[in-house]
Amino acid sequence: MPERSALRADCSSCFGLCCAALPFSASADFPVDKAAGRACSNLGADYGCTIHARLRDEGYRGCTVFDCFGAGQQVSRVTFEGRSWRDDPGIARSVFDAFGVMRQLHELLWYLDEARSLPTSEPLGAELRALQKEAARLTRADAAQLREADPAALRERARPLLRRASELARARETRRGRDMSGADLVGADLRKADLRGTGLRGALLIAADLRGADLRRTDLIGADLRDARLGGADLTGALFLTQPQANAARGDARTRLPEALERPDHW
Incomplete structure (x- = not known):
């Protein structure tokens, strides 16, 4: 396989x-x-x-x-x-x-x-x-x-x-976030937010400001990250984050990605 x-x-x-x-x-x-x-x-x-x-x-x-x-x-x-x-x-x-x-x-x-x-x-x-x-x-x-x-x-x-x-x-997170699956967070100000363990399956995060946010063990399957600002965000161990999602976002040299993903050239 x-x-x-x-x-x-x-x-x-x-x-x-x-x-x-x-x-x-x-x-x-x-x-x-x-x-x-x-x-x-x-x-x-x-x-x-x-x-x-x-x-x-x-x-x-x-x-x-x-x-x-x-x-x-x-x-x-x-x-x-x-x-x-x-x-x-x-x-x-x-x-x-x-x-x-x-x-x-x-x-x-x-x-x-x-x-x-x-x-x-x-x-x-x-x-x-x-x-x-x-x-x-x-x-x-x-x-x-x-x-x-x-x-x-x-x-x-x-x-x-x-x-x-x-x-x-996510149950192993000491601070397990709430389930926000499918939430409309378009353009939301989430700078430095502690989102560890949060369920964001299918959430709309288009152009959301997630600079400096902690997204460790956050479930991002199907989340729309187009133009989401991820400068300095920590996505170490983020669950089900894919390369297309990362490519669609706006990160920088300080953004921490899961090991399986590559840093997009345009960041």
């Missing part, structure tokens, strides 16, 4: 799937419209981005936030065994469809691996491992099998397990 270290995007091993499969619309995140299945005009012949170093300056902020959890290289190198949608246009639709399913599976595997890694999750170990093995088997399936896969159903089965894993981990 892949560990989180293997669930990272390796663009050098991918045929630019996110740049071709996914749509985007002119907005604060993109300067133009692009339809699903049509290659971005900035995708190079080698499947690399020709403006990678200037993405934010050129208005492609959304590209710097997105992360495929390693689904791109899995589809490119394993599912389709190195066959490119560009060289073989007849498989393009199947490749792009497989990419959408694979990303959901890899994101779920990220969460399941983190849940299993928590020392407090021992009572859930067998159930987490079984679901992890089931999802991992699907990532090795062929295109036809992926087309029939139902990652949404797997996520629904994982939901109570991940919630319980969070509860067990």
Whole structure:
């Protein structure tokens, strides 16, 4: 089963799937419209981005936030065994469809691996491992099998397990915060707030000021951190924080992230 270290995007091993499969619309995140299945005009012949170093300056902020959890290289190198949608246009639709399913599976595997890694999750170990093995088997399936896969159903089965894993981990906090799951905290002033052990699942933290906040053992699964100010915040051991969430926020050199995440280049 892949560990989180293997669930990272390796663009050098991918045929630019996110740049071709996914749509985007002119907005604060993109300067133009692009339809699903049509290659971005900035995708190079080698499947690399020709403006990678200037993405934010050129208005492609959304590209710097997105992360495929390693689904791109899995589809490119394993599912389709190195066959490119560009060289073989007849498989393009199947490749792009497989990419959408694979990303959901890899994101779920990220969460399941983190849940299993928590020392407090021992009572859930067998159930987490079984679901992890089931999802991992699907990532090795062929295109036809992926087309029939139902990652949404797997996520629904994982939901109570991940919630319980969070509860067990946060129960060990000496100061366990209250449950603020789904709370509307858009633009909230939470500077230096002690949020240790708080449940912020699915919370709206868009443009919230969390500078200097203590977010250790805070459950951030599904929280919207777009433009959240995380300068000097401590997210050590934050639960279920993903790379796309970190990428969407505004941190700095003093922001402390979980070991599994990389500091975004634009911070």
